[in-house]
Each structure stands twice: as structure tokens, then as C-alpha cells.
Amino acid sequence: MADHEVRSTVGSEPSGLAQLRWDEPPEGPVLVLLDQTRLPAEEVELVCTDVPGLVRAIQTLAVRGAPLLGIAGAYGVALAGVRGFDVQEAAALLAAARPTAVNLGYGVRLALGAYQAALDKGAGPREAGAAALAAAKALHRADAEASARMAAHGLALLDELLPGGSHRVLTHCNTGRLVSGGEGTAFAVALAAHRAGRLRRLWVDETRPLLQGARLTAYEAARSGMAYSLLTDNAAGSLFAAGEVDAVLIGADRIAADGSVANKVGSYPLAVLAKYHHVPFIVVAPVTTVDLDTPDGAAIEVEQRPGQEVTELTGPQVSAAGWGAVGGLPVAPLGTQAYNPAFDVTPPELVTAIVTEEGVLSPVTGGGLRELCARSRQVTIS
Numbered sequence: 575m576a577d578h579e580v581r582s583t584v585g586s587e588p589s590g591l592a593q594l595r596w597d598e599p600p601e602g603p604v605l606v607l608l609d610q611t612r613l614p615a616e617e618v619e620l621v622c623t624d625v626p627g628l629v630r631a632i633q634t635l636a637v638r639g640a641p642l643l644g645i646a647g648a649y650g651v652a653l654a655g656v657r658g659f660d661v662q663e664a665a666a667l668l669a670a671a672r673p674t675a676v677n678l679g680y681g682v683r684l685a686l687g688a689y690q691a692a693l694d695k696g697a698g699p700r701e702a703g704a705a706a707l708a709a710a711k712a713l714h715r716a717d718a719e720a721s722a723r724m725a726a727h728g729l730a731l732l733d734e735l736l737p738g739g740s741h742r743v744l745t746h747c748n749t750g751r752l753v754s755g756g757e758g759t760a761f762a763v764a765l766a767a768h769r770a771g772r773l774r775r776l777w778v779d780e781t782r783p784l785l786q787g788a789r790l791t792a793y794e795a796a797r798s799g800m801a802y803s804l805l806t807d808n809a810a811g812s813l814f815a816a817g818e819v820d821a822v823l824i825g826a827d828r829i830a831a832d833g834s835v836a837n838k839v840g841s842y843p844l845a846v847l848a849k850y851h852h853v854p855f856i857v858v859a860p861v862t863t864v865d866l867d868t869p870d871g872a873a874i875e876v877e878q879r880p881g882q883e884v885t886e887l888t889g890p891q892v893s894a895a896g897w898g899a900v901g902g903l904p905v906a907p908l909g910t911q912a913y914n915p916a917f918d919v920t921p922p923e924l925v926t927a928i929v930t931e932e933g934v935l936s937p938v939t940g941g942g943l944r945e946l947c948a949r950s951r952q953v954t955i956s
């Protein structure tokens with residue numbers, strides 16, 4: 575069950591609503607999400623009281639973005655545990671909600687492992703649920719810390735690569751606080767550059783078809799005070815040709831063992847443009863987005879989404895018809911078939927650097943990735 579509770583409408587100042595928070599009202603524990611399908615028009619909180627409601631929120635991108643999906647997945651297992659639902663079934667439903675972002679499965683497994691370990695030590699279901707909740711909260715904190723460290727590493731890299739000290743950065747999709755326990759991944763680097771007085775402009779790809787750039791990155795950029803301009807995805811090429819892009823900063827949903835990067839569809843063409851125009855193409859992602867069990871880009875499952883998201887002008891929304899029901903403005907003849915992959919894959923040779931909380935990997939090699947992951951500290955559950 576997931577109910578909309580309008581807590582605020584968008585004003586000039588951020589409402590301060592958290593992108594995701596655990597709450598324990600008298601009627602029982604809930605997971606509260608800032609519904610990203612309603613932004614930027616409304617800041618609406620979605621209150622999830624059970625796992626099917628959270629699964630629908632994930633599938634309709636009310637909650638989205640790899641790191642935050644991991645956190646939401648962990649809280650989903652905790653919600654099942656503390657409310658006495660079937661935790662194994664809940665974990666399976668959550669892990670299958672979206673296939674590409676590896677963080678989702680990671681978060682689910684982390685909380686499920688804590689739940690099972692508590693049971694193995696003789697705890698009852700409620701205590702085990704509390705252990706899963708502690709794991710989810712620990713992941714939430716760890717991601718916020720990772721975001722801050724990525725921002726610092728990323729800004730240092732920009733300063734090293736772009737000595738002018740006034741960076742024009744292009745970004746794709748949305749990678750700010752709406753995808754993270756902290757200030758995000760790629761957007762957090764741009765924010766750090768802005769705060770340091772070294773961001774001349776953020777070029778924001780609108781990111782068709784769900785417009786995460788226009789709706790969400792512009793929303794976050796506007797509130798940060800940085801100079802930014804929105805562009806249609808197909809205008810990016812002319813910006814490169816005009817010499818207006820100093821670097822590309824993007825996030826990731828899954829990084830394979832060879833350094834191939836799955837990210838929002840439209841990322842691969844930017845990597846080709848960056849290569850042709852000798853512009854750094856920088857991926858910013860926490861180590862939890864690296865999947866050493868997936869050997870290469872061809873092995874990454876790319877989510878295929880409903881064609882209506884292309885043939886109608888709107889984002890997905892939850893409705894009586896369930897997730898994926900889209901009530902938009904048709905922009906193509908009725909019955910038009912659409913190709914709508916949610917992601918594409920960029921090969922490592924087109925990636926200048928991968929910035930993680932453990933440091934920067936450049937050039938991108940499988941060995942370097944494994945070494946970086948080996949440095950990563952496990953999430954400590956207090």
C-alpha cells in the first residue's frame with residue numbers, strides 16, 4: 575500500500591523533504607519517499623506501508639537512482655521484517671523490481687543477511703526485523719559519506735584535467751540528492767565545483783523520455799544557485815562542436831568487471847562525442863555500483879520500459895491500473911511501437927575515469943577496478 579500525502583508544494587526554497595526516510599507513527603513503521611514522478615511541480619511524499627507498494631514506487635521511478643534504490647531495497651526488507659511480512663518473498667520482489675541498477679540487489683542482500691544472521695543467533699522475527707533496519711540505516715549513512723568523498727575526488731580530478739579553474743560541465747539524467755543518501759554522485763561533483771567557485775556552467779541534458787534532467791536535475795541545480803542551462807538531448811553534439819563542454823560528468827547503474835558502464839540511455843552517444851572532441855568523460859559512482867560478477871557490458875541486463883513512455887509526453891505514474899500506467903499526451907499515432915531501453919552501455923575505452931569514494935580509476939581496467947573494490951570498506955552495522 576502506498577498513499578500520497580501532499581506535504582508541500584514546490585516553492586522558491588527547498589521544502590527540506592528528505593528523498594527517503596524511515597518513520598514509526600503509532601499505526602506502524604513506514605518508509606516515506608519523496609515521489610520523484612511529481613517533481614518539479616509538487617513535492618509529494620509517498621508513504622509505503624508494505625513491500626508491494628514500495629515495489630510499485632521503484633518500478634514507476636517514484637524512487638529511483640542506483641544508490642537510493644539500494645537504500646530503498648534495504649529499508650523494504652526491514653519493513654517486511656518489522657511488520658511481520660514474509661521477508662524472503664519481500665526480498666525477491668524488491669530485487670526483481672528493476673534489473674539494471676546493481677545497488678538494488680546489494681541493499682536487499684545486506685538487509686536480508688542481517689535479518690538471517692539475527693535469526694541464526696536465536697532472535698525472534700521482530701528482533702531480526704530490527705537488525706535488518708539497522709543494516710538499512712547503516713547503508714543510508716555509508717552512502718552519504720561516500721557521496722561526500724566522491725565529490726572531493728571528482729573536484730580534484732576536474733581541477734587536474736581542466737587547469738582553467740572555471741569548468742563547463744555537461745551531465746545526463748539525474749545524479750543529485752534524489753539518487754543518494756547524501757548529495758549524489760556526478761551532480762555532487764558539480765555542486766562541489768560550484769561551492770568552490772569553479773563551476774562556470776552546468777549543461778543539463780533533458781534526458782528523454784522520462785526527463786530526469788529537465789524535471790529533477792534542473793530542480794536541484796536551481797536550488798543550489800549554480801549557473802545551469804537545460805538542453806534537448808539532441809543538442810549536445812552542437813555544444814561539443816562549439817567547444818562549450820570542458821567535461822562530461824555522469825552516474826552509473828552498473829559497472830561490469832571490465833569497466834563497461836551501464837547508465838541512462840543517451841550516455842553512450844555522449845561518450846563517443848567526448849572521445850571525438852577530446853573531452854574528459856567521467857563516471858562518478860560508489861563502489862556498490864561495481865559488479866565484479868558481471869564480466870563485461872554485454873552481460874549487463876538493460877531494462878526495457880513501456881513504449882508509452884516514448885509515445886506519450888509524461889512520466890510513469892501509479893494508478894488504479896498499477897505501475898507503468900501512463901496518462902500522458904500522445905505524441906505519436908495510436909498503436910505506434912516504441913523502442914525504449916532505460917540504459918545503454920559505454921565500453922571502458924571511452925571512459926576517461928571512474929570516480930568512487932575510494933579514489934579515481936584512470937585508465938579504466940578490470941585489474942584497477944578489482945584493486946579499487948578491494949580497498950572498499952564493508953558497511954559497518956551498529
Ligand SMILES: CSC[C@H]1O[C@H](OP(=O)(O)O)[C@H](O)[C@@H]1O
Binds near residue numbers: 635641747
Ligand atoms: C547515480 S544513480 C543515478 C542513475 O540512475 C538513473 O536511472 P533511473 O533514473 O532510471 O533510476 C540514471 O541512470 C542515473 O545515472
